[in-house]
Amino acid sequence: HKHLIDITEYSDTDLMTILDTARAFSQVNERAIKKVPTLRGKTIVNMFNEPSTRTRSSFELAEKRLSADTMNFGGSSTSTVKGESLIDTVKTLDAYKIDCIVVRDKHAGAPHIVSQASPASVIDAGDGKHQHPTQALLDLYSIREHKKSFEGLRVGIVGDIGHSRVCGSLVPALKIMGAEVVLVGPGTLMPACPEALGADQIAYDLDAILPDLDVVYMLRVQLERIEGAPFPSVREYHRLFGLTKNRERLMRPDAIICHPGPINRGVEFDSYMADHPDRSVILEQVYAGICVRMAALYLLLGGADNGLSA
Numbered sequence: 001h002k003h004l005i006d007i008t009e010y011s012d013t014d015l016m017t018i019l020d021t022a023r024a025f026s027q028v029n030e031r032a033i034k035k036v037p038t039l040r041g042k043t044i045v046n047m048f049n050e051p052s053t054r055t056r057s058s059f060e061l062a063e064k065r066l067s068a069d070t071m072n073f074g075g076s077s078t079s080t081v082k083g084e085s086l087i088d089t090v091k092t093l094d095a096y097k098i099d100c101i102v103v104r105d106k107h108a109g110a111p112h113i114v115s116q117a118s119p120a121s122v123i124d125a126g127d128g129k130h131q132h133p134t135q136a137l138l139d140l141y142s143i144r145e146h147k148k149s150f151e152g153l154r155v156g157i158v159g160d161i162g163h164s165r166v167c168g169s170l171v172p173a174l175k176i177m178g179a180e181v182v183l184v185g186p187g188t189l190m191p192a193c194p195e196a197l198g199a200d201q202i203a204y205d206l207d208a209i210l211p212d213l214d215v216v217y218m219l220r221v222q223l224e225r226i227e228g229a230p231f232p233s234v235r236e237y238h239r240l241f242g243l244t245k246n247r248e249r250l251m252r253p254d255a256i257i258c259h260p261g262p263i264n265r266g267v268e269f270d271s272y273m274a275d276h277p278d279r280s281v282i283l284e285q286v287y288a289g290i291c292v293r294m295a296a297l298y299l300l301l302g303g304a305d306n307g308l309s310a
């Protein structure tokens with residue numbers, strides 16, 4: 001592969017290769033090895049036109065630990081505020097002979113446009129409501145650390161499905177790996193055609209579904225993408241779909257809790273569940289973010305030719 005834009009272009013073997021490579025890189029992140037020379041001489045631009053904490057910081061760390069030259073760019077500090085188009089911006093960056101552009105943008109399809117305007121490899125770091133493929137990779141990595149196999153694993157993705165680019169990549173990624181996926185949320189936060197996401201089941205009652213789940217993947221209600229007052233209200237949402245201490249009794253003893261972050265405490269869960277020492281893997285997901293992003297960069301940019309066998 002040259003790009004990582006659409007996770008559906010990756011097979012189960014491709015995804016497993018990335019996960020295995022990420023596991024090898026987890027040693028580097030444990031700081032036993034401080035840095036590897038794998039991408040020395042490669043130039044990577046992180047173009048973030050939308051806010052980010054996890055994705056941006058972990059891409060930057062991953063690039064530095066692979067010894068690439070990195071440039072952070074984007075948002076209101078660029079000449080796009082003077083009217084320069086995305087395509088002209090990319091062509092300008094390309095004049096520096098860059099090797100890779102990591103793109104976050106509020107517009108679905110922006111990474112695809114970037115890939116047409118530049119010969120560099122392009123990684124989608126989240127585009128509008130469309131996809132977030134490296135998030136799906138770190139989710140797979142974190143789930144795999146706790147569950148023996150994806151085959152037959154029952155994963156519930158709960159909440160604001162309609163605004164979720166995480167769903168756009170995670171549902172197909174889980175299906176490619178052989179898991180069963182249930183989408184759970186209020187009808188008002190479902191997309192117009194939830195079946196198109198390719199899940200096995202669409203459900204509207206969390207309490208009825210919780211006892212069947214091995215992985216409970218909570219989504220953030222994306223208030224910034226909702227016009228006007230949310231329906232249900234935040235309070236009502238928490239009552240119906242919040243993962244609370246009271247609801248834990250409905251969960252399997254070994255069910256884990258995931259969330260892509262940022263979390264809204266008191267909305268999609270209470271602090272007891274968000275910080276649950278045995279169930280919550282949210283900070284493990286953050287850690288996995290560096291490992292899978294190192295693996296994706298290494299595999300896309302030909303690091304294998306640079307002497308590191310992952």
Ligand code: CP
Binds near residue numbers: 051053054055135
């Ligand atoms: N999960 C995620 O993409 O977080 P950020 O928006 O902070 O990067």
